[in-house]
Amino acid sequence: MKRMKIGKKLVNFLIGMVALVFIWQVIIWVGGYPEALLPSPLSVGKAIIVLIVEGTLFEHMQVSLGRFLAGYFLAVIPAILLGMILGRLPRIWQVIDPIVQVLRPVSPVAWSPFIVLWFGIGNMPAIVIIFISAFFPVLLTTVAGVNKIERSYLKIAENLEIKKVKLMVKFIFPAAFPSIVSGMRLAVGTGWIFLVAGEMVGAQSGLGFLIVDARNTLNLDYVLAGIIFIGVSGFLLDRFISLFERWIGKQWGMMARA
Incomplete structure (x- = not known):
């Protein structure tokens, strides 16, 4: 049964990708766009192969993932703890x-002039931008999850004189976890999006820098190759969070989402 579901998802994914490439090529045919304005799927495919063979892709990917994970976990862990409190x-x-609510709508990129002044150039601006973009979704969903817990259950726990730390770990966190993991998935999306923006601010490596460098040299096939890598990586990170959610659900005896 599980193999059938995985097979169907894989087939649907491949169908979607083929449809996307077909639409892309049709747009080029109908619009009459030259390669200099909109590279064809074949040109971008060749650029992807070159980046993989040369090892450039994995170098930039490793740097970007390192920055993302640093900013993401620096945001998620305190956001969960603070949200539960x-x-x-x-x-x-x-x-x-x-x-x-006043700070949340402000784009993390808007803080970039101050971030560069305070933290300099290199890894830190990207990490700080990811932190800002990931912190608020997790904080808000955690608070909302805690507020949704039935007060009668909390009163029973208090009557049983369960210590506050144990109450947080054994009861409140599992009860609020569905909301928390929703915030974590939102944070993955927003954090990964702003990673690129962060790497465009003074960074000399990473997927964002790869795109900027290719744009400056007018290699739009490499620009689109970088965009594809960013999209696929974001998709895989979201899938990882989904698998983590299912694993936690099994450990706690909760129904995992399909």
Whole structure:
């Protein structure tokens, strides 16, 4: 049964990719775009092969993943802990929530002038931008998850004199986990998107730099190759979070999402 589901998903994925490439080629035919304006799938495929054979892709991918994971976990771990605490302190959250709602819509890239001044160039600007983009989704969904827990259950736990730390770990975190993991998936998407923007701010390596460097030399086939790598990598990261969610669900006896 599982093999059939995996097979169907793989077939659907391949059909979608083939359809995308076909639409891409049709746009070139209908619009009459030259290679200099919109490279064909064949040209981009050749660029992908060159990047793989030369090892350039894996070098930039390794750097980008390192930056992303650093910024992501630096954001997610404190956001979960803080969200679980603030979810239990509604009066304090009522004061903090307006501050969060004012800061959350601001694009992390808007902070880039200050980030470069404070942290210099290199890895840190990208890591800080990823941190900002990933922190708020996890914080808000964690607080929301804690607030959704039935108060009667919490009162029973208090009557049983369960210690606060044990209550957080054994009861509140598992109960709020579906909301938390939704925030983690949102954070993967936003963090990975702004990774590219972060690497365009003073970085000399990574997928974002690869795109900027190819654009500056007018190699648009390499630009599209970089875009494809970014999209595929983001898809795989999202799948990893989904597998993590299912694994946790099995450990706690919760129904995993299909």
